[in-house]
Amino acid sequence: MPELPEVETIAANLRQGGDLPALPGHTIQRAELLWERTLAVPSPAEFSERIAGQTIRDIRRRGKFLLFDLDRHTLMIHLRMSGDLWVEPESAPVAPHHRLLLHLDGDLRLAFNDARKFGRAWLVEEPGIVLDSLGPEPLEEGFTAEILYQRLHAVKRQLKPLLLDQSFLAGLGNIYADEALHQARLHPLALSNELTPEQSARLWESIRLVLQEGIRRNGASIDWVYRGGNYQHFFKVYQRTGFPCYNCGTSIERLVVGQRGTHICPHCQPLK
DNA sequence: CACGAGACCTGTTCGC
DNA sequence: TGCGAACAGGTCTCGT
Numbered sequence: 001m002p003e004l005p006e007v008e009t010i011a012a013n014l015r016q017g018g019d020l021p022a023l024p025g026h027t028i029q030r031a032e033l034l035w036e037r038t039l040a041v042p043s044p045a046e047f048s049e050r051i052a053g054q055t056i057r058d059i060r061r062r063g064k065f066l067l068f069d070l071d072r073h074t075l076m077i078h079l080r081m082s083g084d085l086w087v088e089p090e091s092a093p094v095a096p097h098h099r100l101l102l103h104l105d106g107d108l109r110l111a112f113n114d115a116r117k118f119g120r121a122w123l124v125e126e127p128g129i130v131l132d133s134l135g136p137e138p139l140e141e142g143f144t145a146e147i148l149y150q151r152l153h154a155v156k157r158q159l160k161p162l163l164l165d166q167s168f169l170a171g172l173g174n175i176y177a178d179e180a181l182h183q184a185r186l187h188p189l190a191l192s193n194e195l196t197p198e199q200s201a202r203l204w205e206s207i208r209l210v211l212q213e214g215i216r217r218n219g220a221s222i223d224w225v226y227r228g229g230n231y232q233h234f235f236k237v238y239q240r241t242g243f244p245c246y247n248c249g250t251s252i253e254r255l256v257v258g259q260r261g262t263h264i265c266p267h268c269q270p271l272k
Numbered sequence: 273c274a275c276g277a278g279a280c281c282t283g284t285t286c287g288c
Numbered sequence: 289t290g291c292g293a294a295c296a297g298g299t300c301t302c303g304t
């Protein structure tokens with residue numbers, strides 16, 4: 001489900017509240033782990049013991065990770081493919097696919113719902129243990145076009161798998177990688193170190209544009225997993241196989257790159 | 273180093 | 289209608 005814009009939207013909703021109360025200021029009274037493997041570290045017993053009594057101070061995002069700043073630890077959650085976070089009253093029935101419950105004060109519950117069980121939670125004192133391997137934040141000021149050009153030329157990789165590599169750049173997933181490459185008129189199999197400065201600058205601009213647009217639309221809602229955003233109505237290539245390119249009318253094609261479904265306009269995004 | 277295949281999981285959609 | 293295959297927003301590990 002969630003790439004940078006979806007995680008950003010979820011973090012903002014939890015932090016600021018919306019239909020339900022904002023979480024900062026609420027105290028975790030008890031944790032309830034319903035699927036063991038959802039917890040990466042520490043052990044279930046240590047997790048329960050350490051997290052109880054801590055107050056949620058702030059909620060942030062880094063890459064696709066949600067970060068809950070607690071009094072003494074950071075709770076980190078990665079939603080992977082099908083994860084979502086629900087704030088609900090304690091009286092609500094435990095929905096199918098709830099994997100981890102945090103019982104809060106004020107009759108509230110934070111539930112980690114994750115049909116496919118790929119999602120993970122970490123409770124750590126030092127977030128760097130998990131986050132240090134991430135590449136730059138694409139929307140931060142420090143991520144300049146020059147830095148992208150340098151990083152592209154530091155390796156020789158196919159563009160699409162490289163954009164999905166979180167140590168290269170943090171936050172892009174399959175949707176936004178396809179959309180950014182199309183916007184930049186670059187083929188997903190093009191080699192990173194062969195991009196001209198102009199092509200690299202276009203990619204930099206396109207990455208930021210599609211992510212900002214995704215955030216502006218509160219993310220993309222597809223299938224049964226994530227609800228709330230409407231960026232799916234603005235895709236130019238993703239899941240548009242067989243439909244005409246908005247630029248040139250050519251039929252959008254689906255190929256597989258790095259085992260991921262990949263969508264391109266063969267006319268706008270030639271390989272050579 | 274770079275890439276592909278397989279694994280981890282469940283649910284939905286597609287094709288016969 | 290039924291049933292298996294293919295596919296899904298992610299990432300890790302292994303073999304070449």
